[in-house]
Amino acid sequence: MTGRVADGLRLAVTTLTVLPVRGGRVDRPTAAVAMSVAPLVGALLGLVLAGVDEGLGALGAPGLVAGGVTVAVGALLTRGLHLDGLADTVDALGSYRSGADALEIMKKPDIGPFGVVALGTDVLIQAAAIAALPWWGIVLAWTTGRLAISVACRRGVPPARPGGMGAMVASTVPTPVVVISAALVVGAGVSAGWQGVAGVVVAVGAVGLLVRHCTRRFGGITGDVIGACVEVATALTLLVLTLG
Numbered sequence: 001m002t003g004r005v006a007d008g009l010r011l012a013v014t015t016l017t018v019l020p021v022r023g024g025r026v027d028r029p030t031a032a033v034a035m036s037v038a039p040l041v042g043a044l045l046g047l048v049l050a051g052v053d054e055g056l057g058a059l060g061a062p063g064l065v066a067g068g069v070t071v072a073v074g075a076l077l078t079r080g081l082h083l084d085g086l087a088d089t090v091d092a093l094g095s096y097r098s099g100a101d102a103l104e105i106m107k108k109p110d111i112g113p114f115g116v117v118a119l120g121t122d123v124l125i126q127a128a129a130i131a132a133l134p135w136w137g138i139v140l141a142w143t144t145g146r147l148a149i150s151v152a153c154r155r156g157v158p159p160a161r162p163g164g165m166g167a168m169v170a171s172t173v174p175t176p177v178v179v180i181s182a183a184l185v186v187g188a189g190v191s192a193g194w195q196g197v198a199g200v201v202v203a204v205g206a207v208g209l210l211v212r213h214c215t216r217r218f219g220g221i222t223g224d225v226i227g228a229c230v231e232v233a234t235a236l237t238l239l240v241l242t243l244g
Contacts, residue, residue, distance in 0.1 A: 008033020016041045016146065017077055032172035035153040039181050042146025046139035049074050054135050063131030070138070071126045082145075085227015086122060087115030089214065092224075098217050103160060106224050122235050129238035137241045140189055144200050145234030147185050148207040152229045154178045157211060158220035165223030192241065199240035203233035 007025040012034035014021050049070050056066035075083055092106040094114030105112075111119070130138060150173050159170035182204055189196030207229045214225045 004029055005033055009037060012037050012041050016081075016149075017045065018079055026168075028168065028172055031169045032174075035149055035169050035173050036177045036181070038146040038149040039143050039185060040146075042143040043139060045074065045077060045146075046142030048077065049142065050135035050138040053130055053138060064127060067127035067130035068123075070130050071123055074142070082227035082230040083119060083122070085224040086231040087111045087119050088224040089222075089228035090118040091115040093214070093217065099219060102218055103222070106218075106222065122231050125235045126238055129235075129242050132242050133238065136192065137238065140185075140192060140196060140199070141234050141237040141241065143185055143188065144203045144237040145230045147181055147200075147204065148229040148233035149226055150178050150181050151204055151207050152211050152221055152226050157215060160214075160218040160220035160222045160225070166221050166225070169223075169226070170221050193244075195241050195244055198243075199237040202240050203236040206236055207233050 004025070007030045010021050011026060011030055013019050015034060016038060052073050053066050053070040056069055057063070061069070088106045088108075088111075091108075091112040091114050092102040094112070095102060095105050097105065126141075129141075153169045153171065153173045155171050155173065155175055157171050159167040161167055182200070186197055186200045189200045192199075210229055210232060211221060211225070214221060214228075218225070
């Protein structure tokens with residue numbers, strides 16, 4: 001059991017970041033651990049990015065410039081994996097096709113107009129919100145973004161394909177783990193006032209709707225859908241934190 005947890009932690013780090021951690025066993029039980037601890041990896045990423053934003057601010061960089069660089073660093077630390085997933089998912093949804101036809105669009109290496117607009121909107125919202133928020137807002141948003149992974153991979157959500165990342169991680173996270181993780185992140189949001197709580201709740205609710213819609217259109221989730229969930233949850237949390 002201890003070995004599986006260690007392998008799961010390594011898998012979470014190697015999948016969700018560029019850190020050169022030695023890999024271990026890769027199977028569905030290990031993936032269940034990795035997807036369950038995704039919010040913890042998000043919190044660590046958030047702390048690093050908060051340090052980048054605060055450091056740039058201390059050097060006199062304008063808020064929007066610091067926010068833009070912070071988002072760029074976040075993309076570098078995650079190989080741009082989630083941004084790519086957002087673009088591919090939105091292109092597939094925007095095609096109004098379903099099933100195999102939509103999945104084929106998602107697999108194409110190019111980005112269509114829907115994907116371009118989604119990426120631009122996502123990056124702009126994140127950069128502008130970071131410019132208006134203290135460091136803890138970044139940590140909360142990136143933690144919530146990775147909580148979206150646990151939500152998307154909860155039991156009962158099928159994979160859209162028989163192979164690939166989606167098939168490996170789909171339906172691996174027990175519902176009680178998702179509930180506990182969400183409660184902990186909401187609890188962390190309490191320190192930010194109603195905006196913190198609302199940000200997490202809105203983000204998780206939106207991810208639930210997105211997963212449901214993608215399951216209906218594609219037959220389940222893919223790695224790209226999971227990436228889209230991360231970006232949607234991160235941007236919505238940041239957006240709600242700026243309100244009031």
